[in-house]
Amino acid sequence: MTNLLLFVEAPVLLIQVILDGVLVGALFALAAYGLALVWGVMNIINIVQGELVLLGGYVALTVVGAGLSPFMAIPIAAAVLFIVGWLLYRGVIFRVVEKDLFTSVLATFGLSILIAQLINQGFGADVRSIDSGLGTWLFFDGIVSVSQARVVAFVLALLIGAVLVIFLRVTRLGRAIRATAQNARAARALGVDTGQVYAWTYAINAAICGAAGALIVMIWVIQPFGGLLYTVRAFMIVIVAGLGNVVGVIGAALGLGAAETFVGFVFGTQFQAAFVFSLLVVILVARNVRLARQRRYLR
Amino acid sequence: MSALLDVRAISKRFGGVVANERITLTVAPGEIVGLIGPNGSGKTTLFNSITGQHPIDEGSISFDGHEISTLRVSAIARLGLIRTYQQTRVFRRMTARANMLASAPAERGAMFRRPTSAERDRADDLLAFVGLGEKRLLPAGELSFGQQKLLEFAMALMRGPRLLLLDEPTAGINPTLINRLAEHLRRANKELGVTLLVIEHNMPVVMALASRIYCLAHGELLAEGAPEAIRNDPRVIDAYLGAR
Amino acid sequence: MTSRQRSLSCGFLTIALALAAPFVVPALKVQLAILCIMIVLALTWDALGGQMGYNSFGNVLFFGIGMYASALVQVGLFHDVGAYTAASGTGTFEFSRAQYFVGLALGLWAAPFVAVAVASLLGAGLLGLRGHYFAIATLGLGIAGGEFAASWEYVGGASGFQLPLFPGDFDDRALSFYALALALAVVTFLVLRFLYAGRFGLVLNAIRDDEDKAEALGLYTVRHKVVAWCVVAFFVGCAGAIFGNLNGLIEPREVAFSGATFGVWMVLMAILGGKGTPWGPVLGAVVFYGMKELFWTYLFGWQRVALGILIVVIVLFFPAGILGSLRARRAPATTERRG
Numbered sequence: 001m002t003n004l005l006l007f008v009e010a011p012v013l014l015i016q017v018i019l020d021g022v023l024v025g026a027l028f029a030l031a032a033y034g035l036a037l038v039w040g041v042m043n044i045i046n047i048v049q050g051e052l053v054l055l056g057g058y059v060a061l062t063v064v065g066a067g068l069s070p071f072m073a074i075p076i077a078a079a080v081l082f083i084v085g086w087l088l089y090r091g092v093i094f095r096v097v098e099k100d101l102f103t104s105v106l107a108t109f110g111l112s113i114l115i116a117q118l119i120n121q122g123f124g125a126d127v128r129s130i131d132s133g134l135g136t137w138l139f140f141d142g143i144v145s146v147s148q149a150r151v152v153a154f155v156l157a158l159l160i161g162a163v164l165v166i167f168l169r170v171t172r173l174g175r176a177i178r179a180t181a182q183n184a185r186a187a188r189a190l191g192v193d194t195g196q197v198y199a200w201t202y203a204i205n206a207a208i209c210g211a212a213g214a215l216i217v218m219i220w221v222i223q224p225f226g227g228l229l230y231t232v233r234a235f236m237i238v239i240v241a242g243l244g245n246v247v248g249v250i251g252a253a254l255g256l257g258a259a260e261t262f263v264g265f266v267f268g269t270q271f272q273a274a275f276v277f278s279l280l281v282v283i284l285v286a287r288n289v290r291l292a293r294q295r296r297y298l299r
Numbered sequence: 300m301s302a303l304l305d306v307r308a309i310s311k312r313f314g315g316v317v318a319n320e321r322i323t324l325t326v327a328p329g330e331i332v333g334l335i336g337p338n339g340s341g342k343t344t345l346f347n348s349i350t351g352q353h354p355i356d357e358g359s360i361s362f363d364g365h366e367i368s369t370l371r372v373s374a375i376a377r378l379g380l381i382r383t384y385q386q387t388r389v390f391r392r393m394t395a396r397a398n399m400l401a402s403a404p405a406e407r408g409a410m411f412r413r414p415t416s417a418e419r420d421r422a423d424d425l426l427a428f429v430g431l432g433e434k435r436l437l438p439a440g441e442l443s444f445g446q447q448k449l450l451e452f453a454m455a456l457m458r459g460p461r462l463l464l465l466d467e468p469t470a471g472i473n474p475t476l477i478n479r480l481a482e483h484l485r486r487a488n489k490e491l492g493v494t495l496l497v498i499e500h501n502m503p504v505v506m507a508l509a510s511r512i513y514c515l516a517h518g519e520l521l522a523e524g525a526p527e528a529i530r531n532d533p534r535v536i537d538a539y540l541g542a543r
Numbered sequence: 544m545t546s547r548q549r550s551l552s553c554g555f556l557t558i559a560l561a562l563a564a565p566f567v568v569p570a571l572k573v574q575l576a577i578l579c580i581m582i583v584l585a586l587t588w589d590a591l592g593g594q595m596g597y598n599s600f601g602n603v604l605f606f607g608i609g610m611y612a613s614a615l616v617q618v619g620l621f622h623d624v625g626a627y628t629a630a631s632g633t634g635t636f637e638f639s640r641a642q643y644f645v646g647l648a649l650g651l652w653a654a655p656f657v658a659v660a661v662a663s664l665l666g667a668g669l670l671g672l673r674g675h676y677f678a679i680a681t682l683g684l685g686i687a688g689g690e691f692a693a694s695w696e697y698v699g700g701a702s703g704f705q706l707p708l709f710p711g712d713f714d715d716r717a718l719s720f721y722a723l724a725l726a727l728a729v730v731t732f733l734v735l736r737f738l739y740a741g742r743f744g745l746v747l748n749a750i751r752d753d754e755d756k757a758e759a760l761g762l763y764t765v766r767h768k769v770v771a772w773c774v775v776a777f778f779v780g781c782a783g784a785i786f787g788n789l790n791g792l793i794e795p796r797e798v799a800f801s802g803a804t805f806g807v808w809m810v811l812m813a814i815l816g817g818k819g820t821p822w823g824p825v826l827g828a829v830v831f832y833g834m835k836e837l838f839w840t841y842l843f844g845w846q847r848v849a850l851g852i853l854i855v856v857i858v859l860f861f862p863a864g865i866l867g868s869l870r871a872r873r874a875p876a877t878t879e880r881r882g
Contacts, residue, residue, distance in 0.1 A: 045675055095859050101675040102598050106810065107858045109600075109682075113803050114851030121848060228802075232683055270701070274690030280683035284676055285668040292671060294354065350759060376761030388759075390752035392819075393745075401745040402760055410763075410770070413741045458760055 004266050016144045017265045018258045023150040024219065025257025026157035029250050030212040031230055032237035033161055034205035040243050041181040041201045042097050047108035048088075049234050050227030051115040052206050056081050056213025057222040058119060061128055070130050070218050074156070077214035078207040085206025089199045097198055112227055119224040127221040153215040158250075160211055164204075165246055177201055229273055232280050233260075239283060301364075303328045303462055303494050304349070304380075309358030309368070311341075311348050318344040320518045321358070326462065331488050331495040333509030333526075335502075337539055340515040342498045343385060346464050350382050351375045363461065379461035383468065385498075387447045391440030395431055395450050396422055398439050402454040425453045429483055445472045449480070456487055463487070465497045469504055477501065481508055506530060514538065553822060561725055565718055572717035574836060576789055579724035581832045583731045583782040584805060585812035585824035587775040590735055592810065593819035594744065595771055596751030597670070601681025602779050603806035604688045605658040607799030609780030610787035611692065612657035613650030614704050617788075620646050628699040638707045646707065651723070651784050658780025659773045666769040673754070682802060689800030703794035706787060720789045727785060731778045736821060738774070747771060751819075807854065808835075815857050817866025826865055 006013055031053055038046045059080045060073035068076075088111070096107045132149035139146065168174035179187040180197045188194050216222065237256060241248030259279075264272040302325040311319040318341045326332045334342050348355045351372040360368040367375050390398050399422035400414045414422075426435050429449040434442060439450055448468065455463055468484065469477045481504050487493045499505035505512065506526040514522045514529060516538035522529055529535055561579075565572050584602070592598040618627050621642050630636070638646065665684070672680050693701040709716040738744055746767045749757040757764050787793045797804070808831065816827025834853060838846040863871065 045679070092855060092859065099862075102678055103858065103862065105675050105678050106598075106807075106814075107855060109807060110851065110854035110858055113807065114848065114855060116803070117847040117851050121845070225803075228686065235679060268694070270694045271690075274687055274694055277683045277687035277690055281669070281680050281687065284672055284680040284683075288671045288676070289668070352759075371758075372755075373758040373761050373764060376759055381761070382759060384756075388753055388756040390749050390756070392752050393748050397745060397748070400742075401749045401757075401762070403742075404761075405742060409742060410746075410767070411738065411741045411743050414745070454760070 012139075012143050017261050019144070019146060020150070021258035021261030022254045023146075023154045023257070024216075024261070025254035026154045026161075026250075027212045027216050028230075028233045028237060028257055029253030030157050030161060030208055031234040032241070032249050032253055033164065033246070034208040035231075035234040036238045036241075036243050036249065037177075038202060038205045039238065041177055042093075042198050043101065044093065044096060044104040044108065045101060045235070046205070047105055047231050048112040048115060048227070049205075049209060050230030050232075051112045051119070052081060052085070052209035053213040053216065053230045054119060054222050054224065054227050055084065055115070056210030057128075057217035058123055058213075059210065060130060060214035060217050061123070061222075064130050070132050070214075073130075074211050074214040077210040079210075081210025081213075082203045082207040084210075085203035086199055088206070089202040093202055094195070094198065112231070116224050116227055123224065125224055127223040128217065129221045130217050132218040147219060150219045153219050156215060157212065160208065161246075161250070164208065173197075173200060229276060232276060236276075236280050236283055239287065302326060302361075303363055304496065305361040306345075306349065307359050307361070309345075309348055309355045309360060311344055311353070311355050317518050319348065319355075322515070322518075322520050324513055324520070326494060326496050328461075328494055329488070329492065330511065331484070331497065331509045333505040333512040334496060334498045334515065335500070335505060335512060335529075335535075336515035336521070339517075340538075341518040342515055343466060344518075345515070346382055346466055346498065349464065350380065376458075379459075380464070381455045381458050381460035381462075382464035383448075383451045383455055383466055385466040385470065387444065387451050387471075389439040389442075389447050389450050389454065392438055394436050395426060395439055395442065396435040398450060398454055399426060399435075399457050402457040404459050422457060425456055426450075428456075428486075429453045430479070445476065448472060449483075452480075452483070456491065456493065460493055462494045462496065465495060467498050467500060469499065469501045477504060484508060502530075550821065557825070558729070565721055569714070572714070572721050573789065574832075576717065576721040576724040577786070578828065578832050579721070579728040580782050580786050580789075581808070581812060582728045582825050582828040583724075583778055584809040585816065585828040586728075586731050586735055587778050587782075588809040589813040589818060589824040590738075590747075590771055591775055593813055593823070594739065594751060595747045595768065596754070597768070598674075598678045598810070599681040599775075600678055600802060600806055600810065601683075601685035602775060602809060603685040603800055603802055604681075605662065605776040605779040606783035606786070606805060607685075607688050607692060607795070608658045608661055609654035609783030610793050610799045611698055611704065612780070613647075613654040613784035614706055614787055614793055615698065616650040616653045617643075617646035617707055618704075620649065625697055628697065628704060631699075631702065631705060638710075640710045643707055643710050647788065650788075651781065654784035655777040655780040658776040658783075662773045662776035663769065666772045667765070670765070670768040670772060682806075685800055685802045685806050689796045689802070692795035692799060699793075699795075701795065703792050703798070705792055706790075708791075709788075720785060723785050724782075724789075727778070727781050732825070734774070734778075739821070743767065743770075811854055811857050813864075815861060815864055817864035817870075820864075820866045820870075823864055823866045830865070 031049055035046055035049050038044055056077040059077040060070065063073040063076050064070050092107065092111060096104045134148040134152065136145045136147050168178055176187070176192045176197050177200065179192060180194050184194050233256060237249055237252040240252040260272055260276060263275040304326040306322060306324040308321045308323050309319060310317070310321055322345060336342055347353055349360055351367065351370055355368055359366060362375070362378055362380050365378060367378065390401060393401065400418060403414065403418045423432070423435065426432050429452060431446060431449055431453065434446060439447060442450060448471065452468065469480055472480055484495060485508065488495055497505060497509065509526060512524065512526055512529045513520060514535045521538055522532045522535050564575055588599065588602055615624060618624055621638060622636050627636055669677065669680060692698060698704055746757065746762050749762060750764055750767065754764060783799070790798060793799050812827040812831045813824045814827065815831055816825065817823030835850060838849045842849050
């Protein structure tokens with residue numbers, strides 16, 4: 001808590017903290033947008049989202065280990081995860097699509113446990129990271145340092161997001177996806193192969209997560225059991241922003257990133273995860289209470 | 300004669316759509332009142348407003364002297380105002396008998412006790428009353444739509460309501476059984492003292508059953524009166540035939 | 544044989560087996576004790592999930608709270624907890640025989656009540672959530688518990704909390720905790736049966752089948768939900784206290800508040816056996832735990848992966864559970880009498 005006093009002594013530290021948080025928030029936004037996509041189209045809450053992000057990071061690790069540049073790793077991770085997503089859909093997810101949401105939560109939670117264990121077997125439990133090879137910019141006499149990699153990741157994340165939004169709006173597949181999201185039965189009646197649409201949607205989501213993971217491993221660390229934290233972040237952002245709201249997702253994501261980093265700085269990084277998980281509970285309960293009030297209870 | 304249900308000038312809007320516009324309606328104790336109107340005229344919305352399923356935008360609703368427009372759904376139900384649903388809602392995985400026992404009124408401290416034999420008898424009697432005696436051990440979800448409607452009606456009676464709001468009780472019922480159901484309603488009113496407010500599309504049934512009828516159209520109260528008057532009211536006829 | 548006779552004979556058979564087991568397979572005493580804990584977790588999960596329709600991933604919060612509460616009492620009565628955890632519970636902190644057993648007895652009593660206290664605080668807010676929101680909120684809650692415990696140095700932080708050692712040999716210890724766990728499992732089963740047989744069970748099932756309808760009938764849904772939640776917290780808290788002592792070391796993320804192990808296992812055991820049936824969770828616990836132990840023995844290295852696969856398989860292919868599939872295969876006219 002003495003860290004709080006540091007803000008008084010050097011207010012620019014606040015800028016550092018907020019900036020760090022906002023920059024990483026863009027990556028949360030990517031994962032959140034993918035989660036919202038799968039939720040809106042397939043009515044599945046994809047708990048394994050975080051592990052898909054991690055997998056992207058581990059693919060990037062492997063790629064960089066083989067000698068390629070970290071930035072090459074991004075499209076490779078996206079491609080590999082696209083295939084993984086497609087296989088996951090054809091193998092497991094398709095069975096869960098038409099069922100109730102709890103079954104999807106349970107099934108994808110099972111998958112998340114399975115994949116986390118597989119990653120652990122394959123890569124070990126240590127935290128891993130990649131050196132992006134980029135430097136840092138210094139401001140305010142060196143008090144505020146901004147990692148160039150973070151800025152690049154931020155820009156790339158927003159770029160990928162923009163490409164996705166345009167894709168959904170302009171291409172035929174994108175329109176088929178949006179039609180299925182609105183009314184699957186009507187889409188089927190109009191000749192849309194909803195099975196294919198689901199597969200594409202899930203695979204695209206996985207690809208987005210892969211890219212996000214490849215970016216995250218450059219600016220942060222990854223470890224096999226950190227997936228749920230990403231999933232919960234993505235879920236919270238979607239809840240706060242609402243399913244169709246792209247701008248809201250970005251705003252909520254950046255906000256979450258900043259809040260999380262702030263808490264980590266003031267209370268210690270070991271509290272960061274605790275903050276995220278309890279914030280989830282608070283947000284859900286608060287939102288519910290607000291909705292309940294619209295039914296105007298007497299109490 | 301003070302009204303049991305006193306709905307005063309209530310309005311309900313959903314976004315830009317006005318579902319109910321300044322509706323005023325009263326039901327006296329012991330009456331059977333009908334509520335008719337073409338589809339989309341706001342009848343079910345009115346029921347939802349009365350039972351507390353959503354807040355109203357204007358007006359007040361008074362039941363047995365209590366203002367209920369700000370009360371929770373379960374609080375309103377505990378005052379003795381029970382409704383049935385157009386789509387029929389029962390507890391599908393429980394047996395018909397269990398449905399009935401769950402509907403039994405219970406005192407405050409009675410959370411953990413077993414159902415009494417009096418309750419069991421009453422449940423079986425009411426099931427027999429609606430003709431479901433033989434089906435009482437079947438899961439409610441396995442009953443036909445018409446049987447579920449009867450079960451829902453029996454559950455409502457089991458609760459011992461003062462006022463029962465019925466949403467299209469004869470819809471989906473085999474025509475040969477409609478008269479029997481109408482007879483059940485009449486008996487519930489006469490013998491059990493249950494006041495009824497009934498939404499119905501089946502004109503012969505509602506005209507024969509109700510002592511007063513309200514007609515809704517486009518969210519507004521169009522006409523009110525005795526069945527004969529309503530039957531011959533040109534505005535009502537227009538509303539149903541679509542002429543504006 | 545009526546269903547009631549069938550149930551009673553199942554009960555007697557199970558008790559007989561359970562009493563004989565530690566003497567027939569003495570090497571498995573610890574596993575049997577853990578099996579009883581698993582049965583309690585499955586039964587309590589089913590009370591919320593199978594009977595009431597509220598699928599919780601966060602019961603593990605009470606497991607961990609019970610564990611820590613008992614541990615704090617057991618140590619705190621005789622030593623300064625802060626100093627104890629700073630020294631990682633080693634060496635200088637002795638517990639006499641009497642101190643151990645008094646501490647254990649009081650700890651086992653404190654654990655469920657602390658758990659219920661927390662449950663009643665959280666219940667009103669959480670139980671207003673429906674369906675998958677409840678599932679995810681409870682998931683977050685369970686894991687948040689672990690994160691907070693791991694960050695709290697007073698109770699040992701991430702390295703955990705070492706419990707006082709049982710004054711006796713391994714076999715006595717295993718037998719004692721088996722007895723405790725078995726007693727808990729039996730009491731939990733009987734209490735839940737009692738609740739289900741009364742109006743409480745009817746209202747719970749009504750909430751599961753159609754909560755809005757239950758409200759519209761005037762049933763006291765909130766009251767029932769919170770009571771069920773607190774009953775669950777009580778027994779899960781007890782289970783946590785016993786398990787903590789059995790394990791010896793309470794590690795916040797892996798043992799006490801582990802969403803990915805106990806937290807999800809209790810869901811699977813109830814589903815595997817048959818959600819919403821009286822014996823389903825028991826059967827599911829036995830089968831699931833049995834398979835888990837087999838994996839640990841024969842698939843070492845890959846046991847966790849195998850368990851992950853099992854989880855997915857159960858969810859996808861056995862949603863009705865063992866008892867559910869059996870019931871569907873019997874003639875549909877023979878439904879069990881309820882009420």
